[in-house]
Amino acid sequence: MSEDKKLTTATGCPIFDNQNSITAGPRGPLLMQDVQLLEQMQQFNRERIPERVVHAKxxxxxxxxxxxxxxxxxxxxxxxxxxxxxxxxxxxxxxxxxxxxxxxxxxxxxxxxxxxxxxxxxxxxxxxxxxxxxxxxxxxxxxxxxxxxxxxxxxxxxxxxxxxxxxxxxxxxxxxxxxxxxxxxxxxxxxxxxxxxxxxxxxxxxxxxxxxxxxxxxxxxxxxxxxxxxxxxxxxxxxxxxxxxxxxxxxxxxxxxxxxxxxxxxxxxxxxxxxxxxxxxxxxxxxxxxxxxxxxxxxxxxxxxxxxxxxxxxxxxxxxxxxxxxxxxxxxxxxxxxxxxxxxxxxxxxxxLPVNQPRCPVYHYQRDGALSTGYGGSSPNYYPNSDSSTPKEAPEYREPGLALGDVVADRYDSRDQDDYTQAGNLWRIFSEDEKNRTAKAIAGALSGARQDIQMRQLCHFFRADMDYGQRVAKALNIDIDPSFLQQNQQNNPQPVTA
Missing domain, CATH: 2.40.180.10 (Catalase core domain)
Known part of the structure; x- marks a missing residue:
């Protein structure tokens, strides 16, 4: 025999009487403490959502x-x-x-x-x-x-x-x-x-x-x-x-x-x-x-x-x-x-919502908002990230661009650009004191990150300017392999090793 289902509030509290309000005496006014009644009325006021402007019925x-x-x-x-x-x-x-x-x-x-x-x-x-x-x-x-x-x-x-x-x-x-x-x-x-x-x-x-x-x-x-x-x-x-x-x-x-x-x-x-x-x-x-x-x-x-x-x-x-x-x-x-x-x-x-949910696994970085079910848990809510367990792009699904006259509508890679010359030029016009203060400020913020992230970021500083990278590394108390410094003179992307 199946267990009887007990009537509860929306938060699970059992209800022993769902037909009589709490009143001050048999003929008295209602009391605000009747939270079961309040929940029922408040929910009822919100039972309808805006109807579709078109295709409503x-x-x-x-x-x-x-x-x-x-x-x-x-x-x-x-x-x-x-x-x-x-x-x-x-x-x-x-x-x-x-x-x-x-x-x-x-x-x-x-x-x-x-x-x-x-x-x-x-x-x-x-x-x-x-x-x-x-x-x-x-x-x-x-x-x-x-x-x-x-x-x-x-x-x-x-x-x-x-x-x-x-x-x-x-x-x-x-x-x-x-x-x-x-x-x-x-x-x-x-x-x-x-x-x-x-x-x-x-x-x-x-x-x-x-x-x-x-x-x-x-x-x-x-x-x-x-x-x-x-x-x-x-x-x-x-x-x-x-x-x-x-x-x-x-x-x-x-x-x-x-x-x-x-x-x-x-x-x-x-x-x-x-x-x-x-x-x-x-x-x-x-x-x-x-x-x-x-x-x-x-x-x-x-x-x-x-x-x-x-x-x-x-x-x-x-x-x-x-x-x-x-x-x-x-x-x-x-x-x-x-x-x-x-x-x-x-x-x-x-x-x-169940009727709208895909029947296949879903992975993305959209978070929060009203009625969120907590999708994503504690995983990163941004992309790109260096967590190997998070969802990654699937380039095998790429489709061809669409020709529109003389141009093609497509996803053009904006990452294949020179991101270092102007940052390096700016660094080189700083005074000695400003370079030291900048390196110290960066190190103070970067020191709270994992070491692999520190090393990846140091690569960018070195590619902009060797002195830039060296000062930040020194402020972080990180010793850089001398061979890397020689290789990086040609501005080639290289991993930094401590």
Whole structure:
């Protein structure tokens, strides 16, 4: 027989009565010492977090992605490396414009965000049920979303706002056409397709880059409803899509999607008739056919909606080796805005929540912040460091730079520079007394460091000026090997030996 669970406070103190407040007599006022009541009320006041500005109303479920065709010729991402390989996923569906209380069956674009918990870290594909969007420049994003929300005076959805913006931005016509077609009213989340929408990049093990678009084709068949059916459904059930998804999974009718990609080479991108990174355009399937790479199935409902769906955090900036961004302007802005929104909405350590945690080991030097679990312990919180047990860079994952006209976007090594001449010149203009005072001050601070650190730092002083190094070494009471002094005349990096 299992042990009875005793009710406690959040700090573990057993509670013997959770139904009656402490009062001064049976009819008396409450007492401030009733800390159980205070804890309950204070927690209740903070139960809600800011809702998402966009995609506020959503549903989610866990599942698996299974590779049906490996594509190592296009990407080195390990989770796509072999047929049959499975990766756990979490998928959140949503409406875009509506608040959290909006009806599921309203005419709206639907969000389609997938978190892949891969062995090389999480990968988030944050897309919609449409392959395009209303804008191609992120400068217009906040303004567009304002038109889909409420009028600042009436607090009502406003046709003038919406159509004023759309009519002044003809780039929106493709998405507007989709929105007001049958596709704008999917019968359920299970019966609609999903798209990555943005162009992403693939990089293979040979360092070759390809451009790609992701498509999720529903295996339940596309099913839409009419405007009249939508209005009737909303009157009956405002949570129709949430109910349908949850109950289907509970019944064992696991919804699934065939995952496909379109591939474009770098050379093809240069001659494509439209900008291949324009979010308002699709790539014609005839020219860039869909290639099946896997099956995504949802087979497990969350246990706690708030913890696992409301606090689920997605960002287009979450990549794995072999998959990366493109020059799509809207995507580039989302790389910043999405993780920033999650840190505001949930907190700086949102990635430590179970639904957002990677399923692989995580090592970094980010520390502290609200709700930190103490990641990193007592290990150094800076890099580079000389502790051999701490995480180090992995140069084998380096990917090629991206050519942008006459320049290449890459991580250029700023360490291969002359760091000694100017420091040496400054030392040489000091007076004798100032040199001695400087050496003494440095030695006073450096003496508290380990000897191996002292020796490494002495190397830098010697490379700047021999006299500089000798004076600091003398102030530290360190005798330097004379042979080192001769070798260092040529300014070659050499280890210092006492």
């Amino acid at each position: 959503g549903s989610g479920a866990y599942g698996t992605f299974t590779v049906t065709r490996a594509i190592p010729e296009y990407t080195k991402a390990k989770f796509l490396s072999e047929v049959g390989k499975q990766t756990e996923v979490f998928l959140r569906f949503s409406t875009v414009a509506g608040e959290r209380g909006a009806a599921d069956a309203e005419r709206d674009v639907r969000g389609f965000a997938v978190k892949f918990y891969t062995e090389e870290g999480n990968w988030d594909l944050v897309g919609n049920n449409t392959p395009v969007f209303f804008i191609r420049d992120p400068y217009k994003f906040a303004n567009f979303i304002h038109t889909q929300k409420r009028h600042p005076q009436t607090n009502l959805r406003d046709a003038n706002m919406q159509w004023d913006f759309w009519s002044l931005n003809p780039e929106s016509l493709h998405q507007v056409t989709i929105l007001f077609s049958d596709r704008g009213l999917p019968a359920s989340y299970r019966h609609m397709n999903g798209y990555g929408s943005h162009t992403l990049s693939f990089v293979n093990a040979a360092g070759e880059r390809f451009w790609c678009k992701f498509h999720f084709k529903t295996r339940q068949g596309v099913k839409n409803i009419t405007g009249e059916e939508s209005a009737n459904l909303i009157g009956i059930d405002r949570e129709s899509h949430q109910r349908d998804l949850f109950q289907a999974i509970e019944r064992g009718e696991y919804p699934s999607w065939t995952v496909k990609v379109q591939i474009m080479t770098d050379e093809q991108a240069k001659t494509f008739k439209w900008n291949p990174f324009d979010l308002t355009k699709v790539w014609p399937h005839k020219e860039y056919p869909l290639m099946e790479i896997g099956i995504l199935e949802l087979n497990r409902n969350p246990v706690n909606y708030f913890a696992e769906v409301e606090q689920a955090a997605f960002s287009p900036s979450v990549f794995v080796p072999g998959i990366g961004p493109s020059p799509d302007k809207v995507l580039q802005a989302r790389l910043m805005s999405y993780p920033d929104a999650q840190r505001y909405r949930i907190g700086t350590n949102y990635q430590q």
